[in-house]
Amino acid sequence: MTPGRPGASDRGGATVCLLVVGLVFVLVGVFGAAIGTARTARHQARVGADFAALAGAGRALDGDGVACAAADEIARANGARLAGCHLDGLDVLVTVEVPVTPLPGFRRTATATSRAGPVRD
Secondary structure (H helix, E strand, C coil): CCCCCCCCHCCCCHHHHHHHHHHHHHHHHHHHHHHHHHHHHHHHHHHHHHHHHHHHHHHHHCCCHHHHHHHHHHHHCCCCCEEEEECCCCCEEEEEEEEEEEEEEEEEEEEEEEECCCCCC
């Protein structure tokens, strides 16, 4: 098209529209990946807490220190940090944390708590 003819001002409009649509897809993908990362960290924290509680419950008869040391070892093996641990009778209650960075510069912590002990009637 030559300047001065009808429609000459629309030149390149489709390119800009395509770039905007592409940017929207990229942003949706980035936020989807961030949500996936956060969910994975939450599941990792839950698994770490469950296994740590079971390990601690297996050593509950040996005392608070031994039970929590066993729980800490298993939590670390599952990529978590033991944030809290105590005995309640023969039950072990543990809280673990897993650090997560879903987006650059946005650091969060996924936390999970679990309890394990002997079977009761």
